[in-house]
Amino acid sequence: MDLFDAFLSSGVRLTTPILLAALACLPTQWTKDLNIGLEGAMLFGAFGGVVFGLMFQSVALGIAATVIAGIISGLIFGYVITRLNVNVFVAGIALNIFAAAATVYLLRSFFGVKGTLSDPGIPSLPVYNIPFIKDIPVIGAIVSGHTILTYLSWVLVAVMVFAVRRTVLVRRLKAAGEHPAALAAAGGNVNRMRVWAQVWCFALCALAGAQLSVGQLTLFTEGMTNGLGFVALAAVIFCRGKVKWLAVMSVIFGLASAVAVQVNDAVVAPQFAQMLPYVIAFIGLIVLAKTSKDGGIRIATPTMEA
Amino acid sequence: MTIEKTLSGQHSLGPTAKPRKSSNRSALAKQLGRVAFILGAGLLMAVVLIQAQGYQAIPTILSGLEYAVGSPQSIARTLAWGLPLFVATMGVAIAYRSGMFNIGAEGQIYAGAMAAALVGAYIGPMFTGLHLLLCIAASAAIGALVAAGLGWLRAAWNVDEVLSTLLSNYIIILFCAYLVTAPLRDPSRQSGSTVPVHDTAMFSEILPKTQLTTAVFLVVVLCAVTWWISEKSVIGYKWRMTGESPDFAAAVGINVRRARIGSMALSGALCGIAGALLVTTSQGRFWTEIGTSIGWDAVLLAMIARARPVSAMIWVAVYCVMRSAARGIEQVSTVPSEISLILIAGIIIAASARAGIFAQLAKARNAYTRSRGKN
């Protein structure tokens, strides 16, 4: 495999968690409940992947259990932001802090370890090397040699593109965000839509986290999401609700991270290489605000009434 | 069905306001009730988490509190830990109050710490007060510059400040890390840090062995001034109105753009000063992780306090006690000190869900009485 192929392959791997998290977040943007707790949800997903994997001694069961836990969390989160009327921005920030602390707490309580949970018993997702294709330059690196979750993330992109065009559900999700009263008046259930969006978000974040902990690695470390959730958030914001652009942005961020990994400190200081995705996102944010007619996006921040 | 809620359009922190009681006493009672609920919820979570670790909850909490506030020394130590946090939280709160969600506090703290460390190390030595003044001024200036720049992007080009400040954290922190690992590194040190500041750029300790320095006076002054600007001054009125309703502010002739940039500048300046305090009260130099998570703490605390300066100060005090107690608990048990972060996240949810919880309870009670009535 030559270096360019290696770079592409690395880029695809680094794209997967970002893409999954971004796909997770997208419906919450439709319902105008943009969940900035992605980072925390992913961290729980990573933790769940390892813990459930160990518990069931099967990666498939482990991931299934993680996703179920994600769905339950989504229901709770949805309840909190709809029925209990907690601002989603506040809840998201609290979730991030909570996840960082709670995973450490649980790690200590249940496994008596700090920092890393690494165990030979942790199962991992297999990598599929597709015959013939794997030997084609460029294509091979992109298509072959990844985990099922990478392929699933791209299937989900296609599913979402289709769903946006054809399904009633996506229409109602969007209506719940754009004009909730209209949906309510038409007999739809706004809160249910808002909860569904969060359920989807947490389920996919569970996958994104699991991809990190049992897909790319077979261990869990504290704070192992390392800001990926925020990068995914940036991708969601740039795509302006469009799945195709979401995929494109995720790939750009994935490749930017791959560059950071490949570039040697003789070329540029590692800090600058690491900065790349954030700088791209920052510039993108400005360009987006300058070029869009309605002047950029606002995250649903809370009103600070007493 | 809660269509009522969704019909009101925006999803706000609490349900739309009810008529405010005119008497101050009932307002106070309501406020106290709120605090009691929140602290009760926090205490409940603490008991559960400690019990789950196999310890007796109450004695454990008490020994933690003993560590945090059991003696004048403990109180001084707890307070000393929180000094930068007080300033940073006030900074974040004043931006929130003006409708600017500055979650870039972390980055601005790093920038401020770097500025103070450089001024402290490369200028001087000189008269202590002056040297400290220079350090503080430099860090306030750099913090203000960063935040005002982001504020300008929002004011002029409508670049969402939540995301821009968030991303700025990473960029600033990485840039500072670059500076201390390459051009500004102290060659005698094995890790990335700047050379130490001169002694004249350090606050002196008031109570021995507590780390409580004369910086406490600066912090008191800063908090008081920030409170006054926010709540009492005309410029504070303009900023608050900009936060409350930018369209209203524009229509009555308040310069919304200036208010946004100005409040961000003050916010950034305070965060920068918080960074300076990290350098000038304890570490004496900048290193790659100097501000670890103080900015995020400030963001959370300002949010719990709903950006009200007085309540922000109270919450910071409560939080400092919690953190200190958690460190104390960690020394006498195996309960991880992360418990304080879990609690604070739980408390913020409890605080913002309080009204919703009571509404749900009332609804359940109504449904119950109605079903009883029918039978």
Added chain:
Amino acid sequence: MASSGSPTVREASAVSTATPQAADDFVLQLAGITKTFGPVVANHDVDFTLRRGEIHALVGENGAGKTTLMRILYGMYQPDAGSIRLGGREVTLKRPTDSIEHGIGMVHQHFMLVPGFTIAENVTLGSEPRKHGLFDNAAAKAALEEPMRKLGLSIDPDTITGTLNVATQQKLEIIKVLYRGANLIILDEPTAVLTPQETEELFELLKRLAAEGSSVIFISHKLREVFALADRITVLRNGETVETFEAADADPAMVVAAMTGRSDVNLGRVERDRPSDISAFTVEHLSTIKQGSDAALNAVSFQLRAGEVLGIAGVEGNGQASLAEALIGTRPLTAGQIRLGETQLESLSVNDRRAAGLSYVPEDRHLEGLPLNGTVAEGLAAGVLRRDTSPLGLGAAFTSKVRAWGTEMIRKYAIKTSGLDARNSTLSGGNQQKIVMARELEDEPECIILAQPTRGVDLGAIEFLYNQVAEATHRGCAVLLISADLDEILRLSDRVLVMFGGSIVAERSATATSREELGMYMMGIQQTEVSA
């Protein structure tokens, strides 16, 4: 814009399209409905009946509880007490779908259309046609054909709704109701955004539907419309039923008395002195670029004399909002001049324009008029601060000064509130508007811009506010009155300008024109040369 035929004006003698029948012909009976929101009693023991084929008007002042009652009927709110009978059978309506199933349709006070959706998507929202579980766009379009034809609407169902004008959007709301096959149709203030001609067209349609057997509940603040359309009129006051009239036996004075509980409400022109001849405010060739849904200004010119009230009539979205914002300075100009007395305003900031003597009552008081979550004191403070503080604004007298002034304003404008620290959102619309008016009029401006000053304000408060405006003109203040309510314009103005598509298309003396004439200009059917 399409217009149908030449509408004739009906006087207050309604044509009954259905003969009153026996009680068993009630399609709807509401009995003893009570609904509270916390301390607010929105409906108290309300009774209401509706006959088959009847058009029944529901009137009452703001906050009387009309919308609440209808939302209960539409399943959006649950009543605390009372019963709902449809066709004689008692029903529980837990959610809008329940009501929709019972053939109830509602056109809401505010548009319930998702701006980013196509027409087909919007109309079918909530009961989408499906094929294999997926949205069936073709079926949706087909189902729209019939109702669209009925309303004389011929646009591509794939058009994005947000790009349509308000009259078309209003029609879409009705198409939504028809699409669902409703035979009990509720319309909550449907004419607020329509021209007289469009209103007339809507009324023809409603009558046709009633004749075909549908029953209609019609909410309006405009008595003229009520008498033109309704068979019966029910009046609500403070959440209670006052009386139900047969339209044929009632007259407007009786209804107003029932609504307000007063018999001395003036519905005619507001008495004022004649304006002076001194030119006070001049606008020349004002132009802006298009922003949002409102039309861009296209070289608008006019002049106001001291003490004069100049009305700007027009269907909303034809540049009135742009005009108000351009004048006060929250919207940039591309060309033009604004002169107040001797001062050129066009390059000044909002604050400086205000300092020069311009005042502004914005159209949307919840967004621009007041800090809705702020206190009454904060809402009033802007006025006193403008006059009395240093530019840097660190003056310490802030609180005491504002409080003294605020207390004075509450007294002078009879603002009903629990005090200076009450939240603005807890005040009724009329009292909120009084805060805005107090703040702006106490500035003693040389010219004041009033944008929709009495929208959603009840009759009592309107009278009070009109008197304040009249008093200001006595002092020599020039008033630019921008309103979608032609009655308001005709009652208050000396001259009327009509705006269409961002330009001024007509100038008339208020006493020498009629609603119908203005209506023609508002629709852009006629155009005259206007001298600035």
Added chain:
Amino acid sequence: GGQAPSSAGADSESLHVGIFVDNAFGDGDFFDQAAVAIDPLTDEQGAVVKTYEGQLQAQNFAPLLQDAADTNDIVFVLGFEAIDALVSVAERNEDTTFVFVDGIVDSPNVISAEFRTAEGCFMAGALAAVVNQANASTTAGFIGGVNAPVVENCETGFTSGVSNVDPAMQVQGQYVGSFTDPSKGREVAIGLMNKGAFSMFAYAGLSGAGAFDAAKSGENIAPIGIVADKSSLAPGLVPGSLTMRVDTVIESLTEKIVDKSTKKGDQLSYGFKEGGWEMIYSDELVTADQITQLDGLQEKLIAGEVKADGK
């Protein structure tokens, strides 16, 4: 229910030892290796051991060190960031003996114990070169956590170790940029592999776990462990580890302090000779001949015949 919290400062008869780390235990490396000393200290020397975590917050260091001074006779301090606080706290607490581990602190009140990083990493380099030669690879990989001096020192030692064994062999170095990002660490390892590296050495804390994980998942990598025996991270694939005996250093220093054979202000240095570093080789992956070759080199290093910094 549950147990009561243990009260601080109980049992004043026995020896009290504190271990302070500037971040937190669980780094998988240095700090955890120090924690290994807790059991022997308790069992063999009858000491009461307490740990303190600075959580990388500057305001925590001095108060926690003060707490440690208040309760303990001897306090071991690990982590460069705490040096400033250590110096000032040690100055004010004459009764407590402070030991800084892994570096020299210029203070008359502190005992310093330094590990000669370059010397240890030299042997890791030598192992890497030997393993590479056996596998026909011409490149060795070095993964650093961040570009801090201590890591760069290690890279220097590693590079000279490699070229001492095989002057023609190349070293590819790459920094992860974080000590806590194993998934990036994995990508870096794979990146180095694609640049031709076979054996590689990760001085990168938790990020280094990524390299072992890559090997475990089938990438063609021979990761060399640092600080502790890391063979369990990729069973059967780790040719050896450079272990850093923080635990034995702590134990032996405790003994020395108790029997007063060392005193404040002393500066001790640890290398292979003093038992600070130790190489562990895998019997399966490294032949007896190779081990002999490496042991020989280690002897020369100890004797000063070869220099770890390549000079």
